[in-house]
Amino acid sequence: MPFAVHIRKRRPTAVKLQSGVDMEEHRKQWENFYQRHQNKFFKDRHYLEKDWGQYFCECDHNTTNRKIILEAGCGAGNTIFPLANKYPQLYIHACDFSHHAITLVKSHPSFLEDQINVFVCNIAEENLCDHIRPASVDVVTLVFTLSAVSPEKMPIVIQNLGLVLKPDGHVLFRDYAIGDYAQVMLMNKNQVISENFYFRGDGTCSFYFSEDLLSKLFKRAGFIVVDVNTYNREIINRARNITMQRRWIRAVFRRP
Template sequence: MAAPRITDGVEAESTETGSTQPNPSSGDFKRPQFGTRFLTDPRQVFQHNAWDNVEWTEEQEKAAKKKVSENNHPLPPEKQEEYDNRANEYWNEFYTIHENRFFKDRHWLFTEFPELAPQCNTNHEPHPDTSSSDINQQNGCDKKQSRDFAPSSGDNCDFPGSSATYRILEVGCGVGNTVFPILKTNNDSGLFVYCCDFSSTAVELVKTNPEYDLNRCFAFVHDLSDAEASFPFPDETLDVIVLIFVLSALHPDKMQASISRLARLLKPGGVMLLRDYGRYDMAQLRFKKGRCLSENFYVRGDGTRVYFFTQDELHELFTAAGLEKVQNLVDRRLQVNRGKQLTMYRVWIQCKYRKAS
């Protein structure tokens, strides 16, 4: 389980994988997709660590709405501004405290988001005109640009990973709990993974990880809420953008511009993948009075912030950015602590939206 002060995003990923599964390195490993384990007999509730698509009773939903309504007393504007101005400081402190004490098992990614799995890009081979010397030259450019950050048009290569045939960006990468499983699982020579985070501390932890390989990955600091901030690659470059419990950390007023900016980075046919907090998740109901910043937007005890979405809100954000819906589902899960005989209701939303070809 996660360390006591780890925020709900990490708590979420530490519990959402359910009961113990076989080692993913074994050839016959296959993690069940979410939505396949149903609780039909309440007497069996403690048989597994989690149950999928648990229907709430009318009383449960009414109690959740009442709890949220009772705590909906926003902090004074000056206090809200302080949390906004010091957001970078709070996230740096978070990663300084916790460093690598995070749950690492994200193999569910390849079940829920097969776009990240090797079989999705096995057809993306290097261009036949690309020689091994070109690739080595490209690798050298990547290393140079990782120091300089801004691509130079005078170089033979335009940006880190420019020779890749399949490019993935994770926004809000933290310490690399998504990036490194992708790199370890996917040996496609045409794959290149970008990862960025608001916290310079988190990015430094990624770069110092022994599995960080400049030939296949490029980590950089980026403020997603700044729609004018540049990226180290051009628009319409990426095949996949991943956002795992990260959009919820932004101020609601900055979400639309952020998603619209990310959408411009996708190639035609590229997809944006999201998993984040849903309305009335246990984490939302746990907040006490004095933690509300605005409707459904809260500040945790460590100063980091979190928003709780509805499906419609996310649909509006993505479609306003010009993307088409592939998937938008709510995952209501019953988490079980079998040792303490406790049950906890989690609500997450999972989305896939595609840029028109």
């Protein structure tokens, strides 16, 4: 019964994960990240329409039949605002465990209360059904969020997403792939927490996925793999005289 998993409510004290990452400490690092960078760190993700436009389009433009999206780990809104602008008929739920990130989303000039429902939620600890009707979401976007979750907590996050997805709903995934330039740098600096999981200089953590591990995680939670691919791009920084191999995975999973 992969979608009948009980997810515990918020725990009163910080939880020490097997990997040695303290959950409350981890959340605080992201809180500090948004205090420091505000909404200036990530660029708006305008490629989502090109990659996944078919999942956001409405067949009919009847507003009583709006497609419902959940952006899990929305940060300052770099995924939701390009989507909201391009597809005004979408209704978007968006959550993050950083209070400051949620404040940034609410104060964005494109924030519209009747289009976007934004809330604080730790998707590794709180049941999403406390915020969103079960089985009501058409599409979950998971964009550079699962890599920020400790590997031990990834299965519970994926199950949590499954609880709010409609049958035949999709998870659209984009995140770091094994062999990415940043992973090599973190490995060289010996910032390893566990296999393929690292802490960065700013205290946040980052996991690097293989197609195989990612597919297994979703299959174990009862999802069907629709598509999974790894992409590479060589980026040359002439000022620093370095060539960076950036690698990321793009995947689509369907809830049966």
